[in-house]
Amino acid sequence: MRDLISLKEEVSADLEKTTSLAALESLKNKYFGRKAGILTKLFEELPKLSLEEKREVGGVLNRLRGELMILWDQKFELLQAEELDREAHFDLTLPGKKVERGHLHILSQVNKKIREIFLGLNFSTVLGPEVETEYYNFDALNIPPNHPARDMWDTLWLATEPKKLLRTHTSPVQVHYMKEHEPPFAIIVPGRVFRFEATDATHEVNFHQFEGLMIGADVNLANFKFVIQQFFDKFFNKKVKMRIRPSFFPFTEPSVEIDIQLPGTERWLEVMGAGMVHPHVLEEVGYNPNKVQGFAFGGGLERLAMIKYNIPDIRYFYSGDLRFIKQF
Numbered sequence: 001m002r003d004l005i006s007l008k009e010e011v012s013a014d015l016e017k018t019t020s021l022a023a024l025e026s027l028k029n030k031y032f033g034r035k036a037g038i039l040t041k042l043f044e045e046l047p048k049l050s051l052e053e054k055r056e057v058g059g060v061l062n063r064l065r066g067e068l069m070i071l072w073d074q075k076f077e078l079l080q081a082e083e084l085d086r087e088a089h090f091d092l093t094l095p096g097k098k099v100e101r102g103h104l105h106i107l108s109q110v111n112k113k114i115r116e117i118f119l120g121l122n123f124s125t126v127l128g129p130e131v132e133t134e135y136y137n138f139d140a141l142n143i144p145p146n147h148p149a150r151d152m153w154d155t156l157w158l159a160t161e162p163k164k165l166l167r168t169h170t171s172p173v174q175v176h177y178m179k180e181h182e183p184p185f186a187i188i189v190p191g192r193v194f195r196f197e198a199t200d201a202t203h204e205v206n207f208h209q210f211e212g213l214m215i216g217a218d219v220n221l222a223n224f225k226f227v228i229q230q231f232f233d234k235f236f237n238k239k240v241k242m243r244i245r246p247s248f249f250p251f252t253e254p255s256v257e258i259d260i261q262l263p264g265t266e267r268w269l270e271v272m273g274a275g276m277v278h279p280h281v282l283e284e285v286g287y288n289p290n291k292v293q294g295f296a297f298g299g300g301l302e303r304l305a306m307i308k309y310n311i312p313d314i315r316y317f318y319s320g321d322l323r324f325i326k327q328f
């Protein structure tokens with residue numbers, strides 16, 4: 001019985017403290033809730049008592065519940081009236097609260113910048129799927145099954161039938177686009193790619209590339225060199241030192257790799273693979289390699305951002321750490 005009296009005091013104190021309808025609702029649950037409400041639980045104890053005790057405690061409990069419900073209802077009406085009052089006095093002409101505005105993530109900013117520069121060079125932006133078939137990611141790019149080059153793109157396979165994968169590069173979009181369009185054209189394809197590999201300061205499992213493709217009657221590597229130098233100069237707002245070295249990709253011949261010298265150091269960072277589109281790829285999409293040719297490149301978006309903004313570790317981009325995000 002003594003517990004019941006202190007319970008009433010406890011509820012009154014709780015109600016006194018409540019200032020919102022939402023908080024009041026959770027109080028209702030706490031005391032009267034069907035499953036775990038404190039009063040509900042007390043009622044469940046009744047059958048354990050003797051007949052006489054039951055009559056006495058039961059009566060008190062019932063009365064207590066009635067009283068508490070009334071207290072709760074009164075508080076409800078009070079809070080509701082206050083709320084209506086607040087709404088009625090809402091002043092639309094008051095100046096807004098100063099809130100901190102968000103901004104685009106650094107990777108979105110860089111993505112936008114890249115598209116803008118290439119737009120200025122007459123490249124259209126094209127997007128492609130992140131989930132790909134083996135055909136587009138590998139076969140159509142002159143990478144047949146069992147070709148050792150497939151190891152270069154450690155692949156995340158999906159448990160689908162037929163077999164699908166998360167694209168390991170943006171190059172499959174070359175094939176999608178060429179199958180649907182006739183040259184001449186110049187496109188840029190920014191997008192997310194995935195690789196099943198160990199992460200470190202310059203490697204992520206999930207990162208972004210921007211693919212470039214320019215096809216025409218006599219588009220050549222000298223054109224590529226010009227376009228890409230223009231791009232870097234605009235992107236970094238200054239002359240950056242780049243070097244082109246021979247490389248290998250099954251879908252380009254010849255193939256090259258582009259490195260950029262990290263500002264103030266002797267170190268180079270690989271930012272891009274490129275080359276002249278392989279005749280096999282041109283044939284695969286239904287072009288005549290004797291009539292059209294062109295260059296393709298695939299750059300790492302995070303790597304460029306790291307150089308431009310002096311970011312020492314690629315993992316910062318995906319850390320969600322506001323101290324990092326707010327700097328850009």
Ligand code: FA5
Nearest residue numbers: 169171203204207270271272273274296297298300303
């Ligand atoms: C490719 O992915 C080719 N598809 C590029 C290409 C396109 C070549 C068109 C020829 C013609 P590569 O695996 O080297 O190539 O990756 C291209 C760029 O992506 C690299 O230069 C690098 O900047 C970036 N990159 C590669 N792996 C990672 C990674 N794990 N994390 C962050 N960036 C990466």
